[in-house]
Structure formats: C-alpha cells, structure tokens
Amino acid sequence: MSRLAQVILVLVVTAYPLAVYFGIQYLSLGALLALLLAVAGLRLLLISSEKHSVGGRIGAGALAAILAAVAATSWLRGDSQGLLWYPVFCNLLMLGIFVHSLLFQSQTVIERLARLREPNLPPSGIAYTRRVTQVWCGFFIANGAIAAGTAVNGDLSLWTLYNGLISYLLMGLLLAGEWLLRSRVRRSTGTTT
Numbered sequence: 001m002s003r004l005a006q007v008i009l010v011l012v013v014t015a016y017p018l019a020v021y022f023g024i025q026y027l028s029l030g031a032l033l034a035l036l037l038a039v040a041g042l043r044l045l046l047i048s049s050e051k052h053s054v055g056g057r058i059g060a061g062a063l064a065a066i067l068a069a070v071a072a073t074s075w076l077r078g079d080s081q082g083l084l085w086y087p088v089f090c091n092l093l094m095l096g097i098f099v100h101s102l103l104f105q106s107q108t109v110i111e112r113l114a115r116l117r118e119p120n121l122p123p124s125g126i127a128y129t130r131r132v133t134q135v136w137c138g139f140f141i142a143n144g145a146i147a148a149g150t151a152v153n154g155d156l157s158l159w160t161l162y163n164g165l166i167s168y169l170l171m172g173l174l175l176a177g178e179w180l181l182r183s184r185v186r187r188s189t190g191t192t193t
Contacts, residue, residue, distance in 0.1 A: 012039050013063065017164030020083050021156060029080060033071045036083070040068035062093055084151035087163040091144030098137050108133040128185070132178055139174055143167055 023032035043064035066089045073082035101108040111129035150159040
C-alpha cells in the first residue's frame with residue numbers, strides 16, 4: 001500500500017469519532033455506513049500487501065473487522081447506535097494484545113518497542129517495560145469503560161468530545177508522563193530503561 005493510502009487510512013481511523021459525528025449530522029445513515037464499510041473493506045484488502053509482522057497484520061485486520069461489524073450492526077438496526085461502540089471494541093482489542101503479551105509471550109508489547117531503539121535491554125529495563133505494559137492495560141480498561149459509558153448514554157456530542165478529543169489527550173499525557181519518568185530514571189540510575 002502506498003504511503004499516502006496508509007496516511008489516509010490512519011487519519012480516517014483516528015478521526016472516526018469526528019467522522020461519525022459529522023456524518024450523522026450531514027449525511028444519510030446509509031451513506032455514512034457505506035463509507036465506513038468501504039474504508040473497512042479497503043483496509044482488509046490492503047493488509048496483505050503491507051510489510052508488517054503477522055501480529056501487526058492481525059491487529060490491523062481486527063480493527064478493520066471491528067469497523068465493519070459496528071457499521072453492519074448499525075445497518076441491521078437501522079440506527080447509528082452501533083457506531084458508538086467502535087472505541088470500546090478498539091480498547092478491548094488493545095487490552096487483549098497487551099494482556100496476551102504479559103501472560104503468553106517472552107516480551108511484552110512495550111519491551112518489543114523498547115528493543116527497537118535499544119536491542120540489549122538490561123534486566124531493569126525489561127522489568128520497567130513490563131510495568132509500563134501493565135499501566136497501559138489499566139488505561140485501556142478505564143478508557144474502554146468511559147467509552148462504553150458515553151455509548152450507553154447516547155449523547156452524540158458527549159461521545160464525540162470524549163472519544164474524539166479527551167481520550168486522545170489522556171493517551172498523550174500517559175505517553176508524555178512515561179517518557180518523563182523514563183528520562184528521570186535513566187538520569188538517576190545511569191542505566192537504560
């Protein structure tokens with residue numbers, strides 16, 4: 001898949017809450033669902049051509065399948081309520097990936113990411129990445145629960161505000177906080193984590 005197509009698909013997935021909000025306001029439900037199903041179908045078709053690990057393709061495929069499922073559910077129900085559950089299922093998927101790496105893999109998701117920059121991670125770094133993976137699991141649980149609350153509430157403005165802005169800000173704060181903590185630990189111990 002071309003770099004431009006990848007960027008467009010990432011933007012569509014990232015902007016999903018805004019796309020749903022404005023799509024419901026300015027498009028017919030049928031047009032919005034057709035657009036979302038087309039995006040999911042395109043993503044599923046293009047996954048096999050990507051040069052990612054099998055796990056990366058499976059995760060991307062799962063996200064596309066979730067998008068197709070929520071759009072199909074809304075189509076079958078004849079309303080937009082199903083679309084509000086996409087962020088919940090994305091958080092559940094991410095939680096599953098992170099928990100699976102904690103329980104069943106030799107390296108956690110965060111350790112694999114850390115080893116891209118530092119292949120010879122010391123034992124203290126491995127322990128640190130394991131703790132960070134656990135923190136992300138907690139984040140996905142809390143974020144998914146709040147996303148579910150906004151979906152059940154049904155207030156589209158509140159749902160869009162949380163899932164399209166606040167959740168991204170919280171994720172950014174967690175990333176920045178972890179980076180600051182890691183920098184402080186490195187300076188104080190003179191080690192790499």
